[in-house]
Amino acid sequence: MTAPPSASSPAPRPPEAVRRVACVGAGVIGGGWVAHFLARGYDVTAWDPAPDAEEKLRRLVDAAWPALEQLGLAEGASPTRLTVAPTLQDAVAGAEFVQESAPEKLELKRSLLAELDAAAPPGVVIASSTSGYPMSDMQGEAADPGRLLVGHPFNPPYLIPLVEVVGGRSTDPEAVAWASRFYEVAGKSVITMDRELPGFIANRLQEALWREALHMVANGEASVRDIDDSITEGPGLRWAFMGPCLTFALAGGEGGMAHMLDHFGPSLKSPWTRLEAPELDSALRDAMVDGCDEAAGGRSIAQLVAERDQGVIDVLRATGRLPHGGGRHTDRGDATVEGETR
Numbered sequence: 388m389t390a391p392p393s394a395s396s397p398a399p400r401p402p403e404a405v406r407r408v409a410c411v412g413a414g415v416i417g418g419g420w421v422a423h424f425l426a427r428g429y430d431v432t433a434w435d436p437a438p439d440a441e442e443k444l445r446r447l448v449d450a451a452w453p454a455l456e457q458l459g460l461a462e463g464a465s466p467t468r469l470t471v472a473p474t475l476q477d478a479v480a481g482a483e484f485v486q487e488s489a490p491e492k493l494e495l496k497r498s499l500l501a502e503l504d505a506a507a508p509p510g511v512v513i514a515s516s517t518s519g520y521p522m523s524d525m526q527g528e529a530a531d532p533g534r535l536l537v538g539h540p541f542n543p544p545y546l547i548p549l550v551e552v553v554g555g556r557s558t559d560p561e562a563v564a565w566a567s568r569f570y571e572v573a574g575k576s577v578i579t580m581d582r583e584l585p586g587f588i589a590n591r592l593q594e595a596l597w598r599e600a601l602h603m604v605a606n607g608e609a610s611v612r613d614i615d616d617s618i619t620e621g622p623g624l625r626w627a628f629m630g631p632c633l634t635f636a637l638a639g640g641e642g643g644m645a646h647m648l649d650h651f652g653p654s655l656k657s658p659w660t661r662l663e664a665p666e667l668d669s670a671l672r673d674a675m676v677d678g679c680d681e682a683a684g685g686r687s688i689a690q691l692v693a694e695r696d697q698g699v700i701d702v703l704r705a706t707g708r709l710p711h712g713g714g715r716h717t718d719r720g721d722a723t724v725e726g727e728t729r
């Protein structure tokens with residue numbers, strides 16, 4: 388049984404006034420959040436229990452920085468504004484917002500979120516990067532579950548704009564509204580959900596595609612490369628700027644979605660899909676790993692990351708979502724826009 392939201396918590400600072408962010412868990416996603424918040428001009432304190440975490444985190448930030456410079460840095464933004472704290476308590480002590488990005492293990496998240504709640508200043512909002520756990524399943528051990536919510540990012544958080552924000556049963560709706568505004572101010576594109584869905588919106592969609600991909604590889608119906616090419620040379624080109632619903636409306640010609648549904652609706656019942664999850668046995672695991680190695684064609688993970696980052700920037704620029712030549716796009720109070728201090 389989770390406690391009701393605490394009525395006595397002080398209100399957090401206005402989202403526009405936040406200067407100091409804590410990132411707890413500094414792997415692929417926590418490190419990506421660190422890079423994003425640094426580039427937006429925040430002071431960032433990070434904590435991660437791994438002995439080599441600081442070295443890896445600084446490497447990730449350094450690798451991301453050229454892409455972030457292309458995007459346009461906030462006034463005063465610098466990797467030197469990152470502090471790696473010796474303890475979780477030190478990391479969150481002065482924080483005005485906390486982003487948790489620890490491993491996707493339910494019990495770990497439950498106790499870590501309770502620990503963060505005990506250590507963070509009262510009223511400060513704490514968001515989890517979880518890819519799929521509902522906050523209702525994670526907030527039960529916290530003394531003030533009202534300030535805990537999900538802020539689900541996409542990899543890498545410093546380039547992919549979307550964050551899905553959703554509270555749990557005990558989350559204060561004002562915390563959800565605060566977090567949505569905060570992420571916007573911090574340069575993200577926010578979808579605020581009014582109810583919990585496992586996998587939220589985007590991962591539910593991605594998971595459907597992913598299951599089909601694994602089925603096809605497991606059954607020898609398509610190679611890893613066929614699957615990747617089928618998206619990058621096909622629908623993926625459209626999806627960068629027009630979602631699957633509007634895209635399919637155009638499949639109906641001048642009749643739009645109405646004609647599309649009348650024409651192709653019956654095919655919804657055809658046995659194209661097998662939505663039961665395939666068995667992830669060692670043969671399928673090996674086929675996916677070998678297929679990805681083959682598709683990478685000798686490129687290292689670091690090379691692929693650089694290629695992906697440049698690709699996302701090119702798409703953002705080509706679709707008018709990036710100021711040409713960089714520049715600043717933020718609402719923060721101390722921000723500069725195209726060189727002007729506000």
Ligand SMILES: NC(=O)C1=CN([C@@H]2O[C@H](COP(=O)(O)OP(=O)(O)OC[C@H]3O[C@@H](n4cnc5c(N)ncnc54)[C@H](O)[C@@H]3O)[C@@H](O)[C@H]2O)C=CC1
Nearest residue numbers: 412413414415416417437488489490491516517518540542
């Ligand atoms: N990898 C991805 O593409 C995405 C992951 N996520 C979510 O982000 C979260 C983190 O995932 P990744 O960064 O991929 O994992 P990761 O394995 O790269 O990083 C996890 C980090 O957490 C640290 N850690 C371990 N125990 C901890 C604890 N008790 N407290 C704090 N940190 C701890 C580890 O040392 C590691 O550096 C998960 O909830 C995941 O579902 C969300 C969106 C995309």
Ligand SMILES: C[N+](C)(C)CC(=O)CC(=O)[O-]
Nearest residue numbers: 517518540541542590593
């Ligand atoms: C693989 N993943 C489920 C952890 C991916 C995400 O959660 C979002 C993303 O980056 O696609």
